[in-house]
Amino acid sequence: MRRRTVLRRLGAGAGIGLTAGRAGAHPTPTDGGTAAPGPASMPTGDDPLGVLAMDAVYEVVTSPDGHTAYVATGDGVAFVDLVTPTNPRLIGLERDLLADSADGPIQRVQDLAVSGTRLLVAGPAHPADGARGLIVFDVADRRDPERIAGVELDTRIHNCDFDGRYAYLTANSRDGNPLSIVDTETGREVGTWSLLDADDAWDDVPSGLWPLHDVWVQDGRAYLAYWDGGTWILDVSDPAAPSVVSKVRGRSPAELAAIDDPGVERSEPPGNDHFVTVDDDASLLGVGGESWEIDDDGTGGPSGIELYDITDPTAPEPVATLDPPATSDPSPGGILTTAHNFELTAGRCYSAWYNGGVRVHDVRDPAAPDLVFEWRDSEAASFWTARRADGCFVAACTDANGGTEVQPGVYAFPDPRIRTPTPTGAASPSGAEAKGTALGVGGPGFGIGTALAAVALAAWRARR
Template identity: 65%
Template sequence: MRRRTLLQSLATASAGGAVGTASAHPLPTDDGSSTPAGTPTGGEPLGTLSLSGARELVTSPDGHTAYVATGAGIALVDVVSPSNPRLLAERTDLLADSADGPMQEVQDLALRDDRLLVVGPANPAEGAHGLVVFDVSDRQTPERVTAVELDTRVHNCDFDGRYAYVTANSRTDNPLVVVDTRTGEAVGSWSLGAADERWAEVSPSLRPLHDVTVRGDRAYLAYWDAGTWILDVSDPADISLVSRVRGRSREALAAVSDPRTERTEPPGNDHYVTVDEDATLLGVGGESWDRDDDGSGGPSGIELFDISDPRAPESLATVDPPPTSDPTRGGVLTTAHNFELTDGRLYSAWYEGGVRVHDVREPSQPREIFRWRDSSTTSFWTAQRGAGCFLAANTAALDSDISPGVYTFPDPAVGAPTRTENATGAGGDGFGIAAALAAVGLGAWRLARRQ
């Protein structure tokens, strides 16, 4: 297996010379080959805040507030001082007045101006299903202004201030559903069947609608193995297809004999999609691993597309995932998760692969300008820009030993990389043999615990 090969090669390398003490904060399975020498690691986080259940996180337009989905509800976090993030308010028991009880599994939210959309449950769960809109103009006292019950679970969403765009995967056609939050009515929907009714021949597990982002008149949908699609939502009651960005063909997916492996391993698994401010650059992140520990799968990265002409998307580059000693679901998972494209930068989270920042002003040549990783204590759900910093949500969703919460990091300057000092004091990126050995040990420990 590759894990044993890596262990052997690292043991051989360490036998040839003394191994220095690894830094306490970077704990990678990385030999530095994937990053140019001198790329800043950024040192320690600026600050942390423990927050049970942390999942998705979005920031306010001024970057001073983080809104966090916490499974049981939401939390508002003050990050005016990035070195001292503090809890402002929490709201739980959403839709508690429903006959089905409060909403469970709240994993996603979306902000537009001073309105915060919250949806759930993300996965099959008891309790009420639906959405809630909060007025967050006063950060310390968010007030519910709208609540709508739905007949579907909702994993992800987006919001334009009036219309909520939700993933409705409890329904057989896995549609996008648009809800008018002023009236509580569903005003429109779209599914792959609208493009070609023969998509019904493909296993629903290969074509769930996992994510949606809306900018202006366009919606961007991540349909797992069925790929990423762009829609015209200028009239939410009459949604139309603009283009398909990527994904396996309908015929190929209909012929898949083992959907369980297909939906967990590359090349499919379009998991998260977003665009930059002017919607000319699109990023698609895949979520994948090695299902059977047979070397056939592994983590996925983030592909960047030029969509200045949305009817003719052009692939520009792919940001590869951080390396791992154990690419299985229960190992050291370093696949892409949620991210943000803004101001010529890509802020990304990679579960136990840490957080990274890339300069994408030239998107065909993304350049890493920051990375931080501690696979033993962190598993990041998302990375989002704040004011003078960027933030990441640390989640225990995949590992109950993780202490969930909010991390703040220095926002690196976009320019030539500056040389930093590693743990042993030598100039470099701080990712040496000792750190790699530590991460391999972590992977072996998790494997043993799993078995």
């Protein structure tokens, strides 16, 4: 199927193209080709409020006040203003990271993390020329970020997290695919942990089945996604001495060592623990799988997001699954709708599903998640992550997955309203029994932006 590049660059700023805001940012009607059978290729759900087109987009995280998006761009990091969701604006770029290294600047920057007013950027995500390591910026003034640390390392870094001092890094270039913990104030590695520390039997399993793909750190705990090796919880209250709290899921080394075809195994369900995170009080954990159909026997396809109750972190309990969107072609290069990165916050799960679009679930009752928002345009958009901001949520549109021909960019979407049921028998101000109370969008100052977007989108529809 021929996909269309839908967001045309209307101008240029430091190598990043800018689209018109509001109506001009909405995907245009199909300009040719035939839609694949299966799910509709045009969007469902509310329209984007605004889009900033860029040359490359990977992970996006938002500042604590929700006013800024920090965007990994492959060659560095971009700073995007979100104060007006109908008009996200580029306000800064930092490139040539570790350019003073003998190996040159970091290439393939795909991940970053924020802690208060400090931003961690690390790479490269994949084997590449150039330096390997991390940079820390003080972003108290988002228009004038200050580099406060730079550390060269001996490993590529696909994903990372940050607690304000210690950087937690996926060190898959090393034997044992360890977690590396680096003190960014001294530049020294202070601790490591690997599945080999849990059981020597992992040495008998092809290491390609258990790379450390993701790490999330919160309140002295680290949550590790070890692909087919499963998801693990560590105590990192002493970063120099990580210890196991529990194994959340995953098969045993003996089971994986007996696999006939590791290549298919690492690409199809049931493994592929790709991304892990927890909610605000670390009582709910989410594990996203990333999988495809490899051998056309119907056993592969997209994975979803598994939710676990970790109120007792030593005894995780599965509570629900967020199933992936439908696809007519789950093969690599097809219409990928597997889970990618997501956020659990404020009783919601904001999730990205590549060509499957973006979704928001109400997970205040984790055993009964409720889909409250979805938007997809499988031909025009492929999403890497979704994150809550002030008055909206943002999603990173990427051309990183095979077969996709889209314009990368940062999308701002309306934060959906969620209804809170009124207790039975409670009276409304008018004396009638209330049906529920609507919780508003995600932050103050959103009403006028919604109104402007509604007017602009109505005009766009009229022109169409």
